[in-house]
Amino acid sequence: MSRHSLLTLANGGAAPLEELPCLELADFSEAVIGAPARGRRVSALFGALSARGFALYVVLADDDTGLLECARTDLAGDEYPAMTPACAQVHLFEREIAEQWGVVPAGHPWLKPVRYHASQRPGRDAWGRPAGVAPVVGVTDFFRVEGEEVHEVAVGPVHAGVIEPGHFRFQCHGEHVFHLEISLGYQHRGIEKRMVGGPGKRTIHHMETLAGDTTVGHATAYCQIAEALGGRHAVPRGCALRGVALEIERLANHTGDLGALAGDVGFLPTASFCGRLRGDFLNMSALLCGSRFGRGMVRPGGVAFDLDGSRVADLLARLDAAERDVSDAAQLLWTTPTVMARFEDTGRVTADTARELGLVGPPARASGLRRDVRKTHPAGIFQMVHIPVSTAETGDVFARAYVRWLEVTRSIDYVRRQLGELPRGAARRECPPARGSMFAVSLVEGWRGEVCHVAMTDDLGRFAAYKVVDPSFHNWTGLAMALRDQQISDFPLCNKSFNLSYCGHDL
Amino acid sequence: MLRILLARLKQGHRTVPFPDQVPALPDRFRGHPIIDPTLCADGCRECIEACPTDALAIDAGGVGLDLGRCLFCPECTAACPTGAIGFTTNHRMAARHRDDLLVRRGVRQRVQALDATMLRLFRRSLKLRQVSAGGCNGCEADVNVLGTIVFDLGRFGIQYVASPRHADGLLITGPVTENMKLALEKTYQAVPPPKIVIAVGACAISGGPFAGHDEVHDGAASVVPVDLFIPGCPPHPLTILDGLLSMLDRIGADRVPARAPPAPGEERLRWARARADEALRSLGADLGKTKRGGGNGGGGGDL
Numbered sequence: 044m045s046r047h048s049l050l051t052l053a054n055g056g057a058a059p060l061e062e063l064p065c066l067e068l069a070d071f072s073e074a075v076i077g078a079p080a081r082g083r084r085v086s087a088l089f090g091a092l093s094a095r096g097f098a099l100y101v102v103l104a105d106d107d108t109g110l111l112e113c114a115r116t117d118l119a120g121d122e123y124p125a126m127t128p129a130c131a132q133v134h135l136f137e138r139e140i141a142e143q144w145g146v147v148p149a150g151h152p153w154l155k156p157v158r159y160h161a162s163q164r165p166g167r168d169a170w171g172r173p174a175g176v177a178p179v180v181g182v183t184d185f186f187r188v189e190g191e192e193v194h195e196v197a198v199g200p201v202h203a204g205v206i207e208p209g210h211f212r213f214q215c216h217g218e219h220v221f222h223l224e225i226s227l228g229y230q231h232r233g234i235e236k237r238m239v240g241g242p243g244k245r246t247i248h249h250m251e252t253l254a255g256d257t258t259v260g261h262a263t264a265y266c267q268i269a270e271a272l273g274g275r276h277a278v279p280r281g282c283a284l285r286g287v288a289l290e291i292e293r294l295a296n297h298t299g300d301l302g303a304l305a306g307d308v309g310f311l312p313t314a315s316f317c318g319r320l321r322g323d324f325l326n327m328s329a330l331l332c333g334s335r336f337g338r339g340m341v342r343p344g345g346v347a348f349d350l351d352g353s354r355v356a357d358l359l360a361r362l363d364a365a366e367r368d369v370s371d372a373a374q375l376l377w378t379t380p381t382v383m384a385r386f387e388d389t390g391r392v393t394a395d396t397a398r399e400l401g402l403v404g405p406p407a408r409a410s411g412l413r414r415d416v417r418k419t420h421p422a423g424i425f426q427m428v429h430i431p432v433s434t435a436e437t438g439d440v441f442a443r444a445y446v447r448w449l450e451v452t453r454s455i456d457y458v459r460r461q462l463g464e465l466p467r468g469a470a471r472r473e474c475p476p477a478r479g480s481m482f483a484v485s486l487v488e489g490w491r492g493e494v495c496h497v498a499m500t501d502d503l504g505r506f507a508a509y510k511v512v513d514p515s516f517h518n519w520t521g522l523a524m525a526l527r528d529q530q531i532s533d534f535p536l537c538n539k540s541f542n543l544s545y546c547g548h549d550l
Numbered sequence: 551m552l553r554i555l556l557a558r559l560k561q562g563h564r565t566v567p568f569p570d571q572v573p574a575l576p577d578r579f580r581g582h583p584i585i586d587p588t589l590c591a592d593g594c595r596e597c598i599e600a601c602p603t604d605a606l607a608i609d610a611g612g613v614g615l616d617l618g619r620c621l622f623c624p625e626c627t628a629a630c631p632t633g634a635i636g637f638t639t640n641h642r643m644a645a646r647h648r649d650d651l652l653v654r655r656g657v658r659q660r661v662q663a664l665d666a667t668m669l670r671l672f673r674r675s676l677k678l679r680q681v682s683a684g685g686c687n688g689c690e691a692d693v694n695v696l697g698t699i700v701f702d703l704g705r706f707g708i709q710y711v712a713s714p715r716h717a718d719g720l721l722i723t724g725p726v727t728e729n730m731k732l733a734l735e736k737t738y739q740a741v742p743p744p745k746i747v748i749a750v751g752a753c754a755i756s757g758g759p760f761a762g763h764d765e766v767h768d769g770a771a772s773v774v775p776v777d778l779f780i781p782g783c784p785p786h787p788l789t790i791l792d793g794l795l796s797m798l799d800r801i802g803a804d805r806v807p808a809r810a811p812p813a814p815g816e817e818r819l820r821w822a823r824a825r826a827d828e829a830l831r832s833l834g835a836d837l838g839k840t841k842r843g844g845g846n847g848g849g850g851g852d853l
Contacts, residue, residue: 255688
């Protein structure tokens with residue numbers, strides 16, 4: 044497979060749909076299956092129905108060159124040979140395609156529903172279920188280990204804490220976990236489906252609530268799509284302020300995670316300090332735009348709220364205070380032996396496993412993979428001012444915690460620097476309406492990892508298809524692998540060290 | 551150990567003295583909206599057209615805004631040519647009845663406390679099971695925040711518990727997706743009566759940004775009877791806390807209520823604090839720099 048037959052785009056790029064090559068199915072499969080060997084990973088693989096019929100689309104990311112390779116293949120029949128057996132990182136993508144479109148990836152080793160909804164093409168169902176009968180969430184053939192002393196632990200969807208719903212099944216021998224199966228879909232609210240025909244007045248709000256803790260990440264990904272389709276970049280000041288908002292979002296969540304990890308090993312000082320400090324970062328978002336979650340901030344063309352000098356000074360003062368306190372709170376973790384004894388060597392994911400599963404974000408970087416969209420596929424302000432990639436080698440809970448801490452320090456530096464040199468000019472300008480029959484891809488390094496949005500427009504410039512890939516979609520399988528051969532009591536700790544999104548996965 | 555104590559000292563006391571004082575909210579915070587229909591131009595429908603969730607409607611009484619649908623986004627204020635609609639930084643928005651969430655010109659119905667029997671049961675101890683039934687995890691995040699030292703929900707006798715069997719009621723977030731409906735019904739049934747249901751956030755009240763989707767049921771009231779509605783997308787932690795305390799008759803009608811007699815736990819807490827200060831002083835620690843309320847300079851003092 045030569046690269047010439049694929050469309051290459053930069054992050055935030057768009058091209059006429061006719062330039063997106065339509066490959067033969069065999070060539071398409073080969074491009075996907077061969078991607079890892081060529082140093083690419085699968086950012087998105089999805090089906091979409093358009094005026095031209097049903098087709099599969101793929102976006103491969105080349106982290107060395109910063110290019111995205113895109114292609115499609117038309118699929119007329121009810122099935123195609125599954126790619127998962129030769130390329131593990133597409134396993135959930137292929138399940139999603141099967142569920143959404145009633146197309147069977149023949150030979151898929153783990154073909155189960157993802158979100159438990161009916162197929163979007165009435166009359167076609169990958170499991171041959173009768174039309175009109177709604178699938179029941181959580182009803183599937185769970186993997187089961189048999190044996191005299193083997194037992195199963197089932198948890199969820201309603202959990203013991205204030206947590207989103209999901210179902211977890213552990214196959215255990217005593218405390219020892221052989222296997223964890225994660226079954227989601229409880230948060231499915233049909234956002235992608237509602238994007239078709241858009242954008243409409245709810246669109247930006249749907250993007251801001253794909254995963255409420257990643258409001259800035261997803262809204263920025265969407266706005267980059269809108270700008271790519273409209274053919275006009277956001278203004279520099281708007282890009283810089285998006286960067287500030289994105290890093291504050293990361294700071295709030297990473298700080299909260301460090302506190303939650305401390306709480307899960309019973310180390311209350313850092314748990315309480317970080318619980319409060321997370322709020323201080325959320326309040327910085329509220330200072331920017333009135334919302335602790337960055338709602339209303341990012342809009343096509345730039346940002347809806349500008350900063351004046353006094354607000355910048357206020358932010359900088361808050362940042363200094365928060366930096367001192369979060370530093371103290373984090374250092375306590377690394378210098379307390381009882382904490383480190385629980386963090387180290389728990390829930391290890393090797394670099395090979397992380398690569399094979401296509402992990403992104405802090406879990407990938409904790410296993411030594413240099414995957415960070417801000418560095419490898421920079422868009423907006425990250426093209427101008429770089430941020431170092433934070434990695435660790437051990438792939439355990441400690442590594443995932445430590446990577447977060449490194450990123451906290453670097454994000455604080457980044458925000459401080461941006462606030463000191465905000466470009467002059469307006470914070471926003473008009474974004475032209477989307478051009479017709481275009482294909483656009485946008486990546487953003489949200490705090491959980493790569494947020495990927497892909498859009499196609501019809502000839503009138505309305506969305507013909509809109510695909511969202513939250514980083515959690517890549518990473519849930521990583522959590523399942525981290526639990527292998529661990530104690531079941533390690534689950535909360537491992538879970539927090541990934542802290543994945545249920546709603547971002549369920550859409 | 552010393553390091554931990556030192557860090558503890560440096561972090562200081564961070565619990566806000568709510569409800570005795572209400573911390574300042576940021577100037578851009580979008581709290582309770584205000585509408586002045588006298589400013590509306592004849593036949594103008596700009597705000598109604600701009601609203602993503604049809605929270606605004608116009609009838610003989612002028613423009614009305616349904617707090618239960620409102621996402622507190624800036625679209626209507628941006629669209630309004632005459633400044634007839636705006637948001638204040640007032641965080642108090644909860645209501646006991648769905649109809650009371652309609653904002654028009656004038657004063658809105660305040661939260662009524664529970665009846666005497668329910669107050670006797672729950673005023674000083676309310677255990678809640680939280681059910682996340684769809685949504686975006688934003689409400690969950692700020693429901694969780696109430697448990698941090700900043701708000702210290704436990705001092706009001708309110709706690710989230712791990713099982714519906716231990717609970718006095720449910721706190722529901724999310725629009726109730728089709729896939730969570732059964733789990734919510736079962737959880738509700740598992741709570742022993744009498745029970746309270748609290749719907750937190752635009753999703754749980756009306757479906758929020760997902761209202762009308764085939765995959766959701768447009769709010770908790772479609773499945774269970776709701777006793778308290780707390781608007782927001784997501785609601786600010788203070789809005790949630792104000793709603794809970796108002797329902798429990800633990801907060802006055804004024805913005806800054808007269809100091810109530812100390813809650814039972816408070817005397818003991820003050821005693822414990824004094825003892826802790828004493829112990830630290832005997833360690834020779836310098837307390838002068840770390841006096842409580844270290845919010846000067848913008849740390850934890852304001853929200």
